[in-house]
Amino acid sequence: MNEKERASATLSIAIFSALGLAAIAIKKREQQRRRRRDVRYGVGSDDMSLGIVNNYISSRGQSLLTPTQPYIMDYLKCLQDQCDPHSNPQGYIPLCVAENKLIIEHFSSRLMQVETAYRAFSESIVYCYNNSLGLPSTREAVAYFLTKHFLFPEERNLSFQEALHWIRPEYVALGSGAASLVSHLAMSLADEGDAVLIPAPYYAAFDADVKIFAGCVTIPVHSTDPKIGPSPEDLEKAAASAKANGLRARILLITNPNNPLGTIYPPNVIKSAIDWARSRSMHTIVDEVYALGCHEELESGFESVLRILKNDLANDVHHLWALSKDFGASGFRIGTLYTQNTHLLSSLANLNIFSSVSHPMQMILSEILTDDNFIYHFLDSAREKIRYSYYFCTKRLDEMVIPYVKAKAGIFVYADFSALLPSPTAEGEAQFASLLLDAAHLIMTPGQSQKDLKPGMFRICYCFVSLDVLEIAMNRLDRLVGKIRRWHWDNLNRDSLTDIL
Numbered sequence: 001m002n003e004k005e006r007a008s009a010t011l012s013i014a015i016f017s018a019l020g021l022a023a024i025a026i027k028k029r030e031q032q033r034r035r036r037r038d039v040r041y042g043v044g045s046d047d048m049s050l051g052i053v054n055n056y057i058s059s060r061g062q063s064l065l066t067p068t069q070p071y072i073m074d075y076l077k078c079l080q081d082q083c084d085p086h087s088n089p090q091g092y093i094p095l096c097v098a099e100n101k102l103i104i105e106h107f108s109s110r111l112m113q114v115e116t117a118y119r120a121f122s123e124s125i126v127y128c129y130n131n132s133l134g135l136p137s138t139r140e141a142v143a144y145f146l147t148k149h150f151l152f153p154e155e156r157n158l159s160f161q162e163a164l165h166w167i168r169p170e171y172v173a174l175g176s177g178a179a180s181l182v183s184h185l186a187m188s189l190a191d192e193g194d195a196v197l198i199p200a201p202y203y204a205a206f207d208a209d210v211k212i213f214a215g216c217v218t219i220p221v222h223s224t225d226p227k228i229g230p231s232p233e234d235l236e237k238a239a240a241s242a243k244a245n246g247l248r249a250r251i252l253l254i255t256n257p258n259n260p261l262g263t264i265y266p267p268n269v270i271k272s273a274i275d276w277a278r279s280r281s282m283h284t285i286v287d288e289v290y291a292l293g294c295h296e297e298l299e300s301g302f303e304s305v306l307r308i309l310k311n312d313l314a315n316d317v318h319h320l321w322a323l324s325k326d327f328g329a330s331g332f333r334i335g336t337l338y339t340q341n342t343h344l345l346s347s348l349a350n351l352n353i354f355s356s357v358s359h360p361m362q363m364i365l366s367e368i369l370t371d372d373n374f375i376y377h378f379l380d381s382a383r384e385k386i387r388y389s390y391y392f393c394t395k396r397l398d399e400m401v402i403p404y405v406k407a408k409a410g411i412f413v414y415a416d417f418s419a420l421l422p423s424p425t426a427e428g429e430a431q432f433a434s435l436l437l438d439a440a441h442l443i444m445t446p447g448q449s450q451k452d453l454k455p456g457m458f459r460i461c462y463c464f465v466s467l468d469v470l471e472i473a474m475n476r477l478d479r480l481v482g483k484i485r486r487w488h489w490d491n492l493n494r495d496s497l498t499d500i501l
Helices: 003-040 051-056 070-078 101-111 114-122 136-151 160-166 178-189 205-210 230-246 269-277 342-354 360-368 372-401 428-439 467-487
Strands: 093-095 172-177 196-199 218-223 250-256 285-289 317-322 337-338 412-417 442-446 457-460
Touching: 070 093, 070 428, 070 442, 093 250, 093 342, 101 360, 101 372, 114 360, 136 160, 136 317, 136 360, 136 372, 172 178, 172 218, 172 342, 178 205, 178 285, 178 337, 178 342, 196 205, 205 218, 205 250, 205 372, 218 230, 230 250, 230 269, 250 269, 269 285, 269 337, 269 412, 317 372, 337 342, 372 412, 428 442, 428 467, 442 467
Parallel strands: 093 442, 196 218, 196 250, 250 285, 285 317
Antiparallel strands: 172 337, 317 337, 412 457, 442 457
8 A cells, every 4th residue: 555545545535434423413412402301391201310310400490300190202203193094094194182073173163253253352442451260240150150050950051150159269279270170279278298189090191280289189089999999897997097197188079970980970979979078177179170071961870060069068068071072172271279268268369370361361261161052953963972982982992892981971991901911910001001102102191090909991082083093093903903913922023913903
């Protein structure tokens, strides 16, 4: 090799070395950037040292790094590559979030009327501070709505003033969604470390709702028959479990109609549960966010706690509702509380400074909730859409011979896949959930996150997608179920799992 060739080779080595060092530096900067991003958004990182985290957030902040629901990261992954029947038929289909997207178009058409938008911004009151519990006109509208649809649903001709005679607006409060109101109630009615008893299976986010700010602990109430609700004996066992763990049972939280079962608790079960809580000087929160989504309005058997107690809530029963489910508007972040406990309302007035509803949205809400013609027509239409998707989903489950809880309300069905698990354990349920995601691009709410004792129970939120996407989802599920039954888990591999998407 001559001098010229040696010089050229030396230069090449230097260039490649420099490029290699630059690539290493770029990769290192990218890793650091990702760590910063992960900390910022609470994602966390396997190789992130505690020291790095400490540089960014406090110990309290560190306690919030873990996602509040174990399947949330998979859900967010699904949103980045969602199925479209035409443009992306093999995309992901999330069936783990209880949102009713079937009714958004109908609801939005009413909201986009010119006079509705005008009312939202035309009055000076919407631009200024006011009572954090809600604007006077909005609290009146909510009181009217609760009276007509929860207390006296059969009295469709009840006047505005007659309705306000029964439910007084000053006993009504608004908050940024039912979740914030549950959090505030836990903060105001219980002390840190107190127990909140919840009939299981239950909505997975309740754990975070009562823990993050209030520091309360959830105790599942496992019933002899979860479909009809907890008996006093079931509640007593849960309270004894709390006491055995050094906890004071302070709140009973009931969701009726039930999420995830879609069943309706009989009035006598609700009344006996409240009586039991009162015998122990406990508060009862009754969450009725699915009340107006009963599949059959007149034959559902649902009766609001307002009616069961003849509107005498005293100081220890508190009623919740929200726009998120019955109106498919979870993004509006509007929840309502009806309580006759004036001390609680005074406490909430301070807490609600951090989570009140914007005034333009309150003005829109007050107009919508008092538009009787629209409300009755909308709810009838919504029930019809829910029924159709429910029947389609359960018909396919019947064809697959997958057992499920027959629902009377809600926008989901609770199905039993336990016979398909590789093992009857929490790990077996997690393996099945992973297979659903990887092989079928489906995600459903796992029963373990809802405190179900039986591995293999999954909630299918069939109203989250259109009927054509739901059909794709059920076809995929059918094929996957068939593969598991044919090949069993020991023989499942890339080849045997083809043709599912």
